[in-house]
Amino acid sequence: MKYLNLGCIIYNKMTLNIPITELEQSAFCQDGSNFRTKTLEEEFNSGVRWQRIPARYLRIPVDELNGAIKEAKALLGDKVVVLGHHYQREDVIEHSDLQGDSYLLSKLASEQSAEVIIFCGVHFMAETAEILSSSSQRVILPNMAAGCSMADMASTKQVEDCWDYLSKKLKTIITPVSYMNSTADIKALCGQNNGIVCTSSNAGQALSWAFDHGEKVLFIPDQHLGRNTAIDYGIPEDEMVIWDPYKVDGGISDYDLDRAKMILWKGHCSVHTRFSVNQINLARAKNKKVNILVHPECTNDVVSMADYVGSTEYIKQMVHNAPNGSSWAIGTEINLVKRLAHTYPEKNVFCLDEMVCPCATMYRVHPAYLLWVLEGLLAGYVINQIKVKDSIQLYSKIALERMLEL
Numbered sequence: 074m075k076y077l078n079l080g081c082i083i084y085n086k087m088t089l090n091i092p093i094t095e096l097e098q099s100a101f102c103q104d105g106s107n108f109r110t111k112t113l114e115e116e117f118n119s120g121v122r123w124q125r126i127p128a129r130y131l132r133i134p135v136d137e138l139n140g141a142i143k144e145a146k147a148l149l150g151d152k153v154v155v156l157g158h159h160y161q162r163e164d165v166i167e168h169s170d171l172q173g174d175s176y177l178l179s180k181l182a183s184e185q186s187a188e189v190i191i192f193c194g195v196h197f198m199a200e201t202a203e204i205l206s207s208s209s210q211r212v213i214l215p216n217m218a219a220g221c222s223m224a225d226m227a228s229t230k231q232v233e234d235c236w237d238y239l240s241k242k243l244k245t246i247i248t249p250v251s252y253m254n255s256t257a258d259i260k261a262l263c264g265q266n267n268g269i270v271c272t273s274s275n276a277g278q279a280l281s282w283a284f285d286h287g288e289k290v291l292f293i294p295d296q297h298l299g300r301n302t303a304i305d306y307g308i309p310e311d312e313m314v315i316w317d318p319y320k321v322d323g324g325i326s327d328y329d330l331d332r333a334k335m336i337l338w339k340g341h342c343s344v345h346t347r348f349s350v351n352q353i354n355l356a357r358a359k360n361k362k363v364n365i366l367v368h369p370e371c372t373n374d375v376v377s378m379a380d381y382v383g384s385t386e387y388i389k390q391m392v393h394n395a396p397n398g399s400s401w402a403i404g405t406e407i408n409l410v411k412r413l414a415h416t417y418p419e420k421n422v423f424c425l426d427e428m429v430c431p432c433a434t435m436y437r438v439h440p441a442y443l444l445w446v447l448e449g450l451l452a453g454y455v456i457n458q459i460k461v462k463d464s465i466q467l468y469s470k471i472a473l474e475r476m477l478e479l
Contacts, residue, residue: 109135110135110162110163110164110439110440112131112132112133112134112135112441113126113130113131113132113133113439113441114131114132116439117131121437122218123216123218123437123439124216124217124218124437124442124457126441126442126445127445130441130442130444130445131441133441133444135164135440138164138440138441138444139164139167139168139440141444141448142168142440142443142444142447143168145444145447145448145450145451146168146447148451149189149447149450149451151187152187152188152189152450153187153188153189153190153191153447153450154170154171154185154187154189154190154191155168155169155170155171155191155193155443156169156170156171156172156173156178156181156182156190156191156192156193156194156202157169157171157172157193157194158172158173158174158175158178158193158194158195158198158435159172159173159174159385159389159406159408159409159412160194160385160406160408160409160431160432160435161193161194161408161435161438162408162431162436162438163408163411163412164440165193165438165439165440165443166193166408166412168193168440168443169193173386174272174273174274174384174385174386175194175198175201175253175254175272175273175385176253176272176273176274176275176384176386177274177386178192178194178198178202179198179201179202179205179253179272179473179477180477182201182202182205182206182212183205183206183477185206185210187210188209188210188211189210189211189212189213189450189455190202190206190210190211190212190213191212191213191215191443191446191447192212192213192214192459193215193438193443194214194219194435194438195214195219195220195221195224195434195435196214196217196219196220196221196224196256196459197220197221197224197253197254197255197256197257198253199212199213199214199459200256200257200459200461200469201253201257201260201469201473202459203459203460203461203466204257204260204461204466204469204470204473205470205473211455211458212458212459213446213455213456213457213458213459214457214459215438215439215442215443215445215446215457216437216438216439216442216457217457218434218437219434219435219437219438220434221254221434222342222343222433222434223252223254223294223295223340223341223342223343224254224255224256224259224294226294226338226339226340226341227255227256227259227293227294227318227338227340228318229256229258229259229262231318232258232259232262232293232318232338233262234318235291235316235318235323235338236249236262236266236291238322238323239291239330239336242327242330243289243330243331245287245288245289246286246287246288246289247287247288247289247290247291247336248267248268248269248283248284248286248287248289248290248291249262249263249266249267249268249269249290249291249293250263250268250269250270250271250279250280250283250290250291250292250293250299251263251268251269251270251271251293251294251472252270252271252272252273252276252292252293252294252295252298252299253270253271253272254294254295254342255270255293255294257461257465257466257469258465259293259294260468260469260472260473261464261465261466261467261468261469261472262468263468263472264467264468264469264470264471264472264473264475265468265471267286267287268283268472269282269283269472269475269476270472270473270475270476271476272384272476273298273368273369273370273383273384273385274383274384274386274387275476275479276298276299276302276369277302277305277306278479279476279479280292280302280303280306281306282475282479284306284334288334289333289334289335289336290303290334290335290336291316291336291338292335292336292337292338293338293340294338294340295338295340295341295342295370296315296337296338296339296340296341297341297342297345297346297369297370297371297372297373297376298369298370299313299335299337299338300313300335300337300373301369301371301373301376301382302369303334303335304373308334308335312332312333312334312335313333313334313335313336313337314329314330314333314335314336314337315337315338315339316336316337316338316339317339318338318339323336341370342370343432343433344370344405344406344430344431344432345367345368345370345371345404345405346370346371346372347426347430348367348371348372348375348404348425348426349375350374350375350378352402352404352425352426353365353375353378353379353402353425356402356425360400362399362400363400363401363402364380364381364395364399364400364401364402365378365379365380365381365402365404365425366379366380366381366382366383366388366391366392366401366402366403366404367379367381367382367403367404367405367425368382368383368384368385368388368404368405369382369383369384371404375404379404385405385409388403388405388409388413389409389413392413392417392420392422393417395417395420396420397419397420398419398420398421399420399421400420400421400422401413401420401421401422401423402423402424402425403422403423403424403425404424404425404426406431406432406435407424407429407430407431408431408432408435410422410423410424410429411424
């Protein structure tokens with residue numbers, strides 16, 4: 074295949090680090106009653122700053138996009154496999170050949186034989202697919218602006234500085250644990266320093282592995298998943314500290330650092346931290362029998378009040394296995410919640426937050442971008458290929474394989 078070199082295509086994530094502005098966030102928040110997919114022109118007019126795309130894709134209605142995507146996929150056949158994360162909008166997920174959360178998709182990516190993997194997710198997920206796939210395969214991200222606000226809270230330089238400081242300061246063995254929601258560079262740092270990667274599905278197992286190999290853990294970049302997992306593991310909160318990359322020495326005193334078992338990076342998920350104790354109280358006031366089911370990226374006060382806590386796949390299975398007539402207030406990304414409600418109409422499934430805000434970066438994978446990269450393949454071009462340096466791949470893969478072996 075040839076490689077298309079257009080001015081509008083940017084392959085290096087670091088050159089396309091688009092922050093989530095307040096304007097863009099507010100453009101997506103709504104009451105949940107109408108989640109139709111707009112044309113790309115409408116999206117750009119609302120103030121979003123996504124990757125530029127040839128003008129002809131801007132005004133194509135969603136029905137025409139869906140038809141064209143199906144036609145392109147049929148022509149490409151088994152040369153291409155489309156992976157779709159559960160948080161994708163319906164008009165994208167319907168075209169995915171395989172669906173899952175970040176853990177399941179990382180496993181699926183390593184098992185594919187297709188020449189091209191199109192990853193309908195965000196940048197760190199596509200990087201992981203590139204690392205775990207074979208050297209003969211190509212991984213594509215439809216919109217290179219689809220990053221992750223949490224991953225952006227831990228830059229490579231910040232984490233390297235933190236690790237250097239801790240390594241020199243502490244006499245004990247520290248094990249770095251990186252949540253999947255991180256760049257390949259951060260995963261490589263873990264692999265190079267006897268660390269491991271985890272997802273929300275296996276964070277408990279990863280933490281146990283980490284303490285088998287060290288006395289302290291540096292958990293990057295989600296403080297809430299790290300805290301909730303550590304509490305389940307039996308570590309008291311007074312033995313946890315938060316590393317703030319914008320403060321001298323992380324803002325941690327020598328005394329607190331010395332007695333801490335968990336060093337939590339100051340990062341969070343912009344979606345899951347919206348859920349609150351007040352929302353749980355309101356749901357229970359309306360229905361005393363409602364089941365509160367939340368993701369472990371939520372804050373600890375929310376997790377502590379919930380009836381069930383687990384990964385995206387766990388949430389799916391809980392609703393699937395629930396008896397008909399049961400009620401479920403779910404604290405996770407709205408596209409998955411709406412899909413579960415549609416799939417199981419005999420159960421009362423709704424989002425904890427009435428004013429729902431989908432994952433703003435996942436939302437950037439519009440079906441027009443999917444059509445664009447598919448038609449590029451039909452023309453013999455690879456658009457938006459994800460590339461990870463060999464040295465980064467080597468150590469990232471070590472940390473990822475440790476996770477997959479759990």
